[in-house]
Amino acid sequence: MTDVGTEQRAARALIAAASRVVGFTGAGISTESGVPDFRSPDGVWARNRTVYFEEFLSSEAGRVEYWRQKVEGWPAMRDARPNAGHYAFVGLHEQGKLTAMITQNIERLHQRSGLPAELVLELHGTTTEAICLTCGDRIPSDEACRRVAGGELAPRCKPCGGLLKPATVSFGQAMPHDVMVRACAAAESCDLLLAVGSSLVVEPAASLPRIARRAGARLIIVNREPTPLDVIADVVLHGEIGEILPALV
Protein backbone atom coordinates (compact mmCIF):
# COMPACT_ATOMS: atom_id res chain seq x y z
CA MET A 1 0.00 0.00 0.00
CA THR A 2 1.59 3.28 -1.01
CA ASP A 3 0.52 6.71 0.16
CA VAL A 4 -1.38 9.06 -2.16
CA GLY A 5 1.66 11.36 -2.43
CA THR A 6 3.75 8.58 -3.95
CA GLU A 7 0.97 7.65 -6.37
CA GLN A 8 0.46 11.30 -7.37
CA ARG A 9 4.17 11.75 -8.00
CA ALA A 10 4.23 8.57 -10.09
CA ALA A 11 1.21 9.73 -12.13
CA ARG A 12 2.71 13.19 -12.67
CA ALA A 13 5.95 11.60 -13.90
CA LEU A 14 4.11 9.32 -16.35
CA ILE A 15 2.09 12.24 -17.74
CA ALA A 16 5.20 14.43 -18.04
CA ALA A 17 7.01 11.66 -19.95
CA ALA A 18 4.06 10.90 -22.25
CA SER A 19 3.61 12.53 -25.65
CA ARG A 20 0.49 10.75 -26.95
CA VAL A 21 -2.11 10.77 -24.17
CA VAL A 22 -5.63 9.44 -24.66
CA GLY A 23 -8.23 10.69 -22.19
CA PHE A 24 -11.04 8.30 -21.25
CA THR A 25 -13.91 9.59 -19.11
CA GLY A 26 -17.13 8.44 -17.50
CA ALA A 27 -19.94 10.17 -15.64
CA GLY A 28 -17.79 10.66 -12.55
CA ILE A 29 -16.00 13.61 -14.15
CA SER A 30 -19.30 15.48 -14.45
CA THR A 31 -20.79 14.98 -10.96
CA GLU A 32 -18.89 18.05 -9.71
CA SER A 33 -20.77 19.97 -12.43
CA GLY A 34 -24.10 18.86 -10.93
CA VAL A 35 -24.76 15.97 -13.33
CA PRO A 36 -25.50 12.71 -11.47
CA ASP A 37 -23.54 9.62 -12.46
CA PHE A 38 -25.14 6.21 -12.92
CA ARG A 39 -23.85 3.78 -10.25
CA SER A 40 -23.14 5.95 -7.20
CA PRO A 41 -25.72 5.57 -4.40
CA ASP A 42 -27.49 8.73 -5.65
CA GLY A 43 -26.95 7.86 -9.31
CA VAL A 44 -29.40 7.55 -12.19
CA TRP A 45 -29.83 3.78 -11.82
CA ALA A 46 -30.66 4.14 -8.12
CA ARG A 47 -33.76 6.12 -9.13
CA ASN A 48 -34.74 4.85 -12.58
CA ARG A 49 -35.21 1.51 -14.25
CA THR A 50 -33.27 0.92 -17.48
CA VAL A 51 -35.34 1.11 -20.67
CA TYR A 52 -33.52 -1.11 -23.15
CA PHE A 53 -33.50 -0.24 -26.83
CA GLU A 54 -35.75 -3.21 -27.70
CA GLU A 55 -38.42 -1.93 -25.30
CA PHE A 56 -38.09 1.60 -26.65
CA LEU A 57 -38.77 0.27 -30.16
CA SER A 58 -41.62 -2.08 -29.23
CA SER A 59 -43.52 -0.36 -26.44
CA GLU A 60 -45.26 3.04 -26.29
CA ALA A 61 -45.20 2.76 -22.47
CA GLY A 62 -41.45 2.08 -22.66
CA ARG A 63 -40.93 5.18 -24.81
CA VAL A 64 -43.04 7.30 -22.41
CA GLU A 65 -40.91 6.11 -19.44
CA TYR A 66 -37.68 6.70 -21.37
CA TRP A 67 -38.70 10.27 -22.26
CA ARG A 68 -39.91 10.89 -18.67
CA GLN A 69 -36.41 10.05 -17.43
CA LYS A 70 -34.87 12.20 -20.15
CA VAL A 71 -36.98 15.28 -19.33
CA GLU A 72 -36.24 14.79 -15.60
CA GLY A 73 -32.47 14.73 -16.13
CA TRP A 74 -32.23 17.31 -18.92
CA PRO A 75 -32.10 20.62 -16.91
CA ALA A 76 -28.99 19.49 -14.95
CA MET A 77 -27.28 18.45 -18.20
CA ARG A 78 -28.32 21.62 -20.06
CA ASP A 79 -27.23 23.98 -17.26
CA ALA A 80 -24.01 22.14 -16.32
CA ARG A 81 -20.69 23.91 -16.71
CA PRO A 82 -17.30 22.22 -17.16
CA ASN A 83 -15.33 21.72 -13.94
CA ALA A 84 -11.64 21.49 -12.99
CA GLY A 85 -11.54 17.89 -14.21
CA HIS A 86 -12.61 18.87 -17.74
CA TYR A 87 -10.16 21.76 -17.77
CA ALA A 88 -7.31 19.43 -16.77
CA PHE A 89 -7.81 17.66 -20.12
CA VAL A 90 -7.82 21.06 -21.85
CA GLY A 91 -4.44 21.60 -20.17
CA LEU A 92 -3.13 18.37 -21.70
CA HIS A 93 -4.45 19.50 -25.09
CA GLU A 94 -2.71 22.87 -24.72
CA GLN A 95 0.53 21.00 -23.97
CA GLY A 96 0.04 19.21 -27.32
CA LYS A 97 -0.21 15.82 -25.58
CA LEU A 98 -3.89 14.89 -26.02
CA THR A 99 -4.40 12.72 -29.12
CA ALA A 100 -8.04 11.81 -28.36
CA MET A 101 -10.69 12.49 -25.70
CA ILE A 102 -12.76 9.30 -25.50
CA THR A 103 -15.87 9.76 -23.41
CA GLN A 104 -18.88 7.70 -22.36
CA ASN A 105 -20.57 10.95 -21.36
CA ILE A 106 -23.45 12.47 -23.28
CA GLU A 107 -23.65 16.07 -22.04
CA ARG A 108 -20.83 17.54 -24.18
CA LEU A 109 -18.97 19.14 -21.26
CA HIS A 110 -15.64 18.23 -22.91
CA GLN A 111 -16.60 20.29 -25.96
CA ARG A 112 -17.97 23.09 -23.76
CA SER A 113 -14.64 23.18 -21.88
CA GLY A 114 -12.95 24.17 -25.15
CA LEU A 115 -11.65 20.88 -26.57
CA PRO A 116 -11.99 20.78 -30.38
CA ALA A 117 -15.06 18.71 -31.28
CA GLU A 118 -13.00 16.49 -33.59
CA LEU A 119 -10.87 15.42 -30.62
CA VAL A 120 -13.89 14.18 -28.60
CA LEU A 121 -15.06 10.62 -29.32
CA GLU A 122 -18.58 10.18 -27.89
CA LEU A 123 -18.96 6.41 -27.51
CA HIS A 124 -22.52 6.71 -26.20
CA GLY A 125 -23.75 9.58 -28.37
CA THR A 126 -25.15 12.82 -27.04
CA THR A 127 -28.25 13.87 -25.11
CA THR A 128 -28.06 17.42 -26.49
CA GLU A 129 -30.15 16.38 -29.51
CA ALA A 130 -32.99 13.99 -30.33
CA ILE A 131 -32.84 11.94 -33.53
CA CYS A 132 -35.47 10.28 -35.68
CA LEU A 133 -34.77 6.53 -35.82
CA THR A 134 -36.29 6.41 -39.33
CA CYS A 135 -35.04 9.44 -41.29
CA GLY A 136 -32.21 10.67 -39.05
CA ASP A 137 -33.63 14.19 -38.66
CA ARG A 138 -32.25 15.86 -35.50
CA ILE A 139 -33.84 18.45 -33.22
CA PRO A 140 -32.37 20.21 -30.15
CA SER A 141 -33.18 18.53 -26.84
CA ASP A 142 -34.71 21.74 -25.49
CA GLU A 143 -37.35 21.52 -28.25
CA ALA A 144 -37.93 17.80 -27.71
CA CYS A 145 -38.31 18.22 -23.93
CA ARG A 146 -40.70 21.15 -24.42
CA ARG A 147 -42.86 18.96 -26.65
CA VAL A 148 -42.88 16.14 -24.04
CA ALA A 149 -43.78 18.63 -21.29
CA GLY A 150 -46.52 19.90 -23.63
CA GLY A 151 -48.15 16.47 -23.77
CA GLU A 152 -46.33 14.61 -26.56
CA LEU A 153 -45.20 11.94 -24.06
CA ALA A 154 -43.29 9.98 -26.74
CA PRO A 155 -42.69 12.54 -29.52
CA ARG A 156 -42.51 11.57 -33.17
CA CYS A 157 -40.56 13.05 -36.05
CA LYS A 158 -42.53 15.92 -37.61
CA PRO A 159 -41.18 15.36 -41.16
CA CYS A 160 -41.66 11.57 -41.34
CA GLY A 161 -43.61 10.34 -38.28
CA GLY A 162 -40.77 8.09 -37.12
CA LEU A 163 -39.78 7.54 -33.48
CA LEU A 164 -37.80 10.39 -31.92
CA LYS A 165 -35.16 9.32 -29.37
CA PRO A 166 -32.38 11.20 -27.57
CA ALA A 167 -29.25 10.74 -29.70
CA THR A 168 -27.64 8.57 -27.01
CA VAL A 169 -26.76 4.86 -27.22
CA SER A 170 -29.12 2.80 -25.06
CA PHE A 171 -28.37 -0.65 -23.71
CA GLY A 172 -28.97 -3.05 -26.60
CA GLN A 173 -28.44 -0.33 -29.22
CA ALA A 174 -25.50 -0.45 -31.64
CA MET A 175 -22.55 1.74 -30.78
CA PRO A 176 -21.50 4.30 -33.42
CA HIS A 177 -19.13 2.13 -35.48
CA ASP A 178 -16.92 4.93 -36.82
CA VAL A 179 -16.45 6.34 -33.31
CA MET A 180 -15.46 2.92 -31.92
CA VAL A 181 -12.97 2.42 -34.77
CA ARG A 182 -11.34 5.79 -34.04
CA ALA A 183 -11.35 5.11 -30.28
CA CYS A 184 -9.68 1.71 -30.75
CA ALA A 185 -7.05 3.23 -33.07
CA ALA A 186 -6.33 5.96 -30.52
CA ALA A 187 -6.06 3.43 -27.68
CA GLU A 188 -3.71 1.24 -29.72
CA SER A 189 -1.37 4.10 -30.61
CA CYS A 190 -1.15 6.10 -27.39
CA ASP A 191 1.66 5.91 -24.86
CA LEU A 192 -0.61 6.73 -21.92
CA LEU A 193 -4.34 6.28 -21.30
CA LEU A 194 -5.79 8.39 -18.48
CA ALA A 195 -9.12 6.84 -17.34
CA VAL A 196 -11.13 9.22 -15.16
CA GLY A 197 -14.52 8.94 -13.44
CA SER A 198 -15.70 5.62 -14.79
CA SER A 199 -16.67 2.42 -12.96
CA LEU A 200 -15.23 0.64 -16.05
CA VAL A 201 -17.96 -2.03 -16.01
CA VAL A 202 -19.76 -1.28 -19.31
CA GLU A 203 -18.51 -2.93 -22.52
CA PRO A 204 -17.21 -2.36 -25.10
CA ALA A 205 -16.09 1.00 -23.65
CA ALA A 206 -14.27 -0.64 -20.73
CA SER A 207 -12.16 -2.67 -23.19
CA LEU A 208 -10.40 0.45 -24.45
CA PRO A 209 -8.06 0.85 -21.43
CA ARG A 210 -7.22 -2.86 -21.81
CA ILE A 211 -6.46 -2.38 -25.53
CA ALA A 212 -4.14 0.52 -24.69
CA ARG A 213 -2.37 -1.53 -22.01
CA ARG A 214 -1.93 -4.51 -24.35
CA ALA A 215 -0.47 -2.19 -26.98
CA GLY A 216 2.18 -1.13 -24.48
CA ALA A 217 0.71 2.10 -23.14
CA ARG A 218 0.83 3.13 -19.50
CA LEU A 219 -2.54 3.29 -17.69
CA ILE A 220 -3.57 5.72 -14.94
CA ILE A 221 -7.01 5.38 -13.29
CA VAL A 222 -8.53 8.23 -11.28
CA ASN A 223 -11.82 7.34 -9.59
CA ARG A 224 -13.58 7.63 -6.22
CA GLU A 225 -14.25 3.87 -6.07
CA PRO A 226 -12.08 0.89 -7.05
CA THR A 227 -12.64 -0.43 -10.60
CA PRO A 228 -12.12 -3.89 -12.17
CA LEU A 229 -9.18 -2.48 -14.15
CA ASP A 230 -7.26 -1.17 -11.13
CA VAL A 231 -5.25 -4.43 -11.20
CA ILE A 232 -3.80 -3.65 -14.66
CA ALA A 233 -3.16 0.06 -14.03
CA ASP A 234 0.32 1.52 -13.52
CA VAL A 235 -1.10 4.07 -11.09
CA VAL A 236 -4.50 4.17 -9.33
CA LEU A 237 -5.68 7.31 -7.53
CA HIS A 238 -8.89 7.02 -5.49
CA GLY A 239 -10.49 10.34 -4.56
CA GLU A 240 -12.28 13.41 -5.94
CA ILE A 241 -11.39 14.19 -9.57
CA GLY A 242 -11.61 17.96 -9.11
CA GLU A 243 -8.88 17.77 -6.47
CA ILE A 244 -6.67 15.06 -8.01
CA LEU A 245 -6.61 15.70 -11.76
CA PRO A 246 -5.48 19.35 -11.98
CA ALA A 247 -2.49 18.50 -9.75
CA LEU A 248 -1.38 15.82 -12.21
CA VAL A 249 -1.39 17.92 -15.38
Ligand code: APR
Ligand atom coordinates in the same frame (compact mmCIF):
# COMPACT_ATOMS: atom_id res chain seq x y z
N1 APR B 1 -14.58 12.10 -8.30
C1 APR B 1 -14.11 10.85 -8.52
N2 APR B 1 -14.89 9.81 -8.87
C2 APR B 1 -16.22 10.04 -8.97
C3 APR B 1 -16.80 11.31 -8.75
C4 APR B 1 -15.91 12.36 -8.40
N3 APR B 1 -16.34 13.61 -8.18
N4 APR B 1 -18.14 11.21 -8.94
C5 APR B 1 -18.39 9.92 -9.26
N5 APR B 1 -17.26 9.22 -9.27
C6 APR B 1 -17.06 7.81 -9.64
C7 APR B 1 -18.05 6.85 -9.03
O1 APR B 1 -17.56 6.35 -7.80
C8 APR B 1 -18.14 5.76 -10.10
O2 APR B 1 -17.20 4.72 -9.84
O3 APR B 1 -17.28 7.75 -11.03
C9 APR B 1 -17.76 6.46 -11.39
C10 APR B 1 -18.93 6.63 -12.33
O4 APR B 1 -19.32 5.33 -12.72
P1 APR B 1 -20.74 5.12 -13.43
O5 APR B 1 -21.78 5.85 -12.66
O6 APR B 1 -20.87 3.65 -13.65
O7 APR B 1 -20.61 5.90 -14.82
P2 APR B 1 -19.89 5.38 -16.14
O8 APR B 1 -18.68 4.55 -15.80
O9 APR B 1 -19.69 6.54 -17.01
O10 APR B 1 -21.01 4.41 -16.78
C11 APR B 1 -20.74 3.89 -18.07
O11 APR B 1 -23.03 3.09 -18.17
O12 APR B 1 -25.26 3.47 -17.74
C12 APR B 1 -24.30 3.47 -18.73
O13 APR B 1 -24.34 4.70 -20.72
C13 APR B 1 -24.13 4.84 -19.35
O14 APR B 1 -22.10 5.87 -20.20
C14 APR B 1 -22.68 5.20 -19.08
C15 APR B 1 -22.03 3.85 -18.85
